[in-house]
Amino acid sequence: MAENLLQKGHAVAVFDVVPEAASRLASLGAEACPTPAAVVERCDQLVSMLPNSQHVQSVYTGDQGVLGSVRPGTLIVDSSTIDPQVSKEMALAAQAKSAVFMDAPVSGGVNAARGGTLTFMVGGPEAQFGAARQLLEAMGKNIVHCGEVGSGQAAKICNNMMLAISMIGAAETMNLGTRLGLDQKLLAKILATSTGRCWAIDSYNPVPGVMENVPSSNNYQGGFGTALMCKDLGLAQASATATGSPTPLGSAAHQIYRILVNQGLGPLDFSAVYKYISENQ
Amino acid sequence: MAENLLQKGHAVAVFDVVPEAASRLASLGAEACPTPAAVVERCDQLVSMLPNSQHVQSVYTGDQGVLGSVRPGTLIVDSSTIDPQVSKEMALAAQAKSAVFMDAPVSGGVNAARGGTLTFMVGGPEAQFGAARQLLEAMGKNIVHCGEVGSGQAAKICNNMMLAISMIGAAETMNLGTRLGLDQKLLAKILATSTGRCWAIDSYNPVPGVMENVPSSNNYQGGFGTALMCKDLGLAQASATATGSPTPLGSAAHQIYRILVNQGLGPLDFSAVYKYISENQ
Numbered sequence: 001m002a003e004n005l006l007q008k009g010h011a012v013a014v015f016d017v018v019p020e021a022a023s024r025l026a027s028l029g030a031e032a033c034p035t036p037a038a039v040v041e042r043c044d045q046l047v048s049m050l051p052n053s054q055h056v057q058s059v060y061t062g063d064q065g066v067l068g069s070v071r072p073g074t075l076i077v078d079s080s081t082i083d084p085q086v087s088k089e090m091a092l093a094a095q096a097k098s099a100v101f102m103d104a105p106v107s108g109g110v111n112a113a114r115g116g117t118l119t120f121m122v123g124g125p126e127a128q129f130g131a132a133r134q135l136l137e138a139m140g141k142n143i144v145h146c147g148e149v150g151s152g153q154a155a156k157i158c159n160n161m162m163l164a165i166s167m168i169g170a171a172e173t174m175n176l177g178t179r180l181g182l183d184q185k186l187l188a189k190i191l192a193t194s195t196g197r198c199w200a201i202d203s204y205n206p207v208p209g210v211m212e213n214v215p216s217s218n219n220y221q222g223g224f225g226t227a228l229m230c231k232d233l234g235l236a237q238a239s240a241t242a243t244g245s246p247t248p249l250g251s252a253a254h255q256i257y258r259i260l261v262n263q264g265l266g267p268l269d270f271s272a273v274y275k276y277i278s279e280n281q
Numbered sequence: 282m283a284e285n286l287l288q289k290g291h292a293v294a295v296f297d298v299v300p301e302a303a304s305r306l307a308s309l310g311a312e313a314c315p316t317p318a319a320v321v322e323r324c325d326q327l328v329s330m331l332p333n334s335q336h337v338q339s340v341y342t343g344d345q346g347v348l349g350s351v352r353p354g355t356l357i358v359d360s361s362t363i364d365p366q367v368s369k370e371m372a373l374a375a376q377a378k379s380a381v382f383m384d385a386p387v388s389g390g391v392n393a394a395r396g397g398t399l400t401f402m403v404g405g406p407e408a409q410f411g412a413a414r415q416l417l418e419a420m421g422k423n424i425v426h427c428g429e430v431g432s433g434q435a436a437k438i439c440n441n442m443m444l445a446i447s448m449i450g451a452a453e454t455m456n457l458g459t460r461l462g463l464d465q466k467l468l469a470k471i472l473a474t475s476t477g478r479c480w481a482i483d484s485y486n487p488v489p490g491v492m493e494n495v496p497s498s499n500n501y502q503g504g505f506g507t508a509l510m511c512k513d514l515g516l517a518q519a520s521a522t523a524t525g526s527p528t529p530l531g532s533a534a535h536q537i538y539r540i541l542v543n544q545g546l547g548p549l550d551f552s553a554v555y556k557y558i559s560e561n562q
Contacts, residue, residue, distance in 0.1 A: 084461060107475055121471065144471060147462060154461035155471050162454040162477030165530065169446035172528045173439045176517065179524035180365060180435035181428060190402065190425060190436050194388055196443030198479030236457065243460035246558050247453045249446065252533055277527050 001049065001079075001139045004116040006030060008138040013042040037069040045075045045135055052231060053082040060090050060101075072098035077132055079120070081105040083235055084150035084157070085242065087123065091149040100128050103149055104136060105156040109224055117141045121159075123151035154239070161236040163200070164229055164253040164270070170200040171274035174207045178278075184210050206274035215269035223269030230257040230266070282330065282360075282420045285397040287311060289419040294323040317341075318350040326356045326416055333512060334363040341371050341382075353379035358413055360401070362386040364516055365431035365438070366523065368404065372430040381409050384430055385417060386437040390505055398422045402440075404432035438520055441513040444481070445534040445551070451481040452555035455488045459559075465491050487555035496550035504550030511538040511547070 002025050005012050012030040015038065016022045022032040033039045036059050040046050046066065050056050056078060060066050066076070076094055078087065078101065087103035094101035102124030112118045118140035122132055125148070133143045146155045173196065177187040188210050192202035204223075205211045215223035233254035240247045256273065265272050283306050286293050293311040296319065297303045303313040314320045317340050321327050327347065331337050337359060341347050347357070357375055359368065359382065368384035375382035383405030393399045399421035403413055406429070414424045427436045454477065458468040469491050473483035486492045489500075496504035514535035521528045537554065546553050 119475065142474075146467065146471070147464065151461070151463055154458060154463050155468065158454045158458040158461070158463070158468060159472055159475045159477040161457065162450050162472060162479070162482070163475075165450035165453075166447060166477065166479055168530050169443050169450070172446075172526070172531050173443040176442065176521055176524065176526045176528060176531070177435060177439040179526045180432070180439070180520055182432055182435050182439070183428065186427065187436065187439060190427070191440055191443060193423075194400065194440045194444075195480045195485075196440040196447065198443070198447055199476045201443070204476075239461055240457055243457065245453070245457045245460045246561055247457060248533055248537060249449050249530055250453050250457070252529055256529060280527055 001047070001113050001118075002030060003028060004139045005047075010138060013039045015039045035064045036066045037064045040066045040070050040074065044071070044073065045131075046070075046077070047135070048076070048078045048080060050078075050080040050082075052080070053086040056080050056082050056086060056090060061093055067093050067097055067099070070094070070097050070099045074099040075128060075131055075135070076101045077104045077122075077135065078102070079104050079106050081156050081160075081232060081235070082153060083238055084123075084153035087150045087153050091124070100125065101149065102128065102132050103152040104132065105152050106140065107156065107159065108140075113139070119144065121146050121152040121155040123147055123149045123153065125149075153235075157232060157236045157239055160229065160232040161247070161250045161253070164233055164257065165249045166198040166200040167204075167206060167271060168253055168256055168273050168277075170198065171206045171271070171277045173201075174205070174210075174274065175278045178207075200271070204271060206271035214271070216271045216274065220268035220272040220275065223271065225266065226257060226260050226268050226270045226272055227266035229270040230254070230261050233257055282328070282394050282399075283311060284309060284395075285420045286328075291419060294320045296320045316345045317347045318345045321347045321351050321355065325352070325354065326412075327351075327358070328416070329357070329359045329361060331359075331361040331363075333361070334367040337361050337363050337367060337371060342374055348374050348378055348380070351375070351378050351380045355380040356409060356412055356416070357382045358385045358403075358416065359383070360385050360387050362437050362441075362513060362516070363434060364519055365404075365434035368431045368434050372405070381406065382430065383409065383413050384433040385413065386433050387421065388437065388440065389421075391503075394420070401425065402427050402433040402436040404428055404430045404434065406430075434516075435520070438513060438517045441510065442517040442528070442531045442534065445510055445514055445538065446530045447479040447481040448485075448487060448552060449534055449537055449554050449558075451479065452487045452552070452558045454482075455486070455491075455555065456559045459488075481552070485552060487552035495552070497552045497555065501549035501553040501556065504552065506547065507538060507541050507549050507551045507553055508547035510551040511535070511542050514538055
């Protein structure tokens with residue numbers, strides 16, 4: 001993402017807890033900074049991408065955090081996937097410093113980040129969305145305004161809950177059909193052209209050998225990690241609990257992905273749920 | 282289906298337990314018969330469409346059943362959605378009379394039946410598939426050979442299990458997003474263009490008012506009944522149990538649709554699971 005900003009002509013200052021990541025970007029023309037606070041002192045627009053809610057809280061409101069040094073009018077875009085409630089808290093804290101905080105989680109994975117074709121789901125004030133879009137277009141191709149702050153997270157969490165449910169359903173269905181004697185490629189084709197069609201069936205089939213160029217046909221390497229999906233399902237459950245929303249299958253999906261992580265499948269692509277389903281008769 | 286056979290020039294003999302159904306077809310040129318056995322005495326090709334496994338067993342192997350009067354060489358196509366194991370039993374019983382029994386459950390619902398655009402998923406011997414296809418083309422547009430007898434049922438059951446899981450997931454996801462403050466049409470659009478995309482989101486959205494011309498926007502009238510989906514999920518669970526296939530979400534889907542039926546929602550379209558999810562906070 002930072003490389004794409006550099007390539008599009010932005011002056012970029014960076015911080016990363018992994019020094020090699022920052023120094024690699026420095027060799028491409030970025031300025032490596034010793035703290036997040038040092039980055040924001042040099043910028044009027046800031047983008048962050050962090051693993052989870054605590055990291056976001058720490059980077060913005062912790063010691064040497066961004067909001068201790070931010071100048072009025074700074075536009076902050078956080079592309080982490082975190083609890084929408086934390087995004088709202090960060091926006092209030094930024095507002096107290098006359099800065100604007102927007103949430104903009106991404107979909108598309110490492111390949112889309114590299115190619116500058118990410119989808120950004122953006123939550124924040126309408127008035128600042130234009131500026132955010134201009135910035136994000138250097139890194140993505142589909143920039144969707146979802147509503148007020150936190151709504152980008154909400155959209156991302158909803159999509160990934162639906163995706164996990166579809167993927168487990170696809171794994172169960174392909175396995176059941178296989179044991180009933182159906183040819184796997186034929187079954188995938190029938191489902192892909194029927195009412196059972198979904199992305200997990202027609203674009204990312206979890207059964208090895210049914211499709212080319214998907215993680216299932218490459219020992220579940222690459223793609224979107226099972227541990228990350230498990231985290232997103234945890235966020236969905238937290239949001240569902242906070243809003244009193246029943247999610248019987250979303251809750252079961254979270255449980256199933258926790259089992260996968262506990263069994264050591266966390267680093268594999270999340271379509272490895274087929275491996276779990278098909279190997280546990 | 283019988284009307285389409287008549288319109289395509291077939292001579293048709295019919296039996297139905299509802300006399301009005303048979304007499305209506307008689308007024309269009311069919312010959313109404315007093316028993317299933319009387320039908321098969323007049324035919325060399327027979328199509329049946331029945332609610333569930335017991336009805337198929339009764340019509341074929343019961344008193345005055347079809348197989349008591351069938352002539353050698355008769356082609357039998359059963360379009361009921363039933364247990365694949367029962368289809369296999371019927372095929373063996375037909376074989377003992379030198380007749381051929383194929384299973385060919387349909388998808389597409391009442392509108393596709395009326396318009397002659399059904400999809401038939403056909404299980405039976407390769408050698409007789411050509412004759413079956415020729416017959417079925419009078420009633421459908423997509424005739425798929427799935428393998429040996431029972432494999433049409435297997436494909437249908439797999440599709441409907443995947444569909445039920447997707448539909449419940451769509452209902453949970455649309456409801457969660459709504460409670461998180463997202464606009465429903467915007468959320469449907471985001472999901473439909475992301476990895477959470479599925480038929481239940483992009484072609485049959487369960488939220489009233491999100492799409493036109495779907496049952497959810499018409500008080501869940503028409504479409505595919507919740508009670509029928511519940512029955513198909515029961516068949517999926519029977520097949521999963523018989524083959525030792527784990528189906529954690531398929532099993533939960535069956536349970537959820539049983540609750541809907543118990544709550545009196547059986548006659549509504551199966552997308553009414555959104556009504557259940559959104560009204561039970």
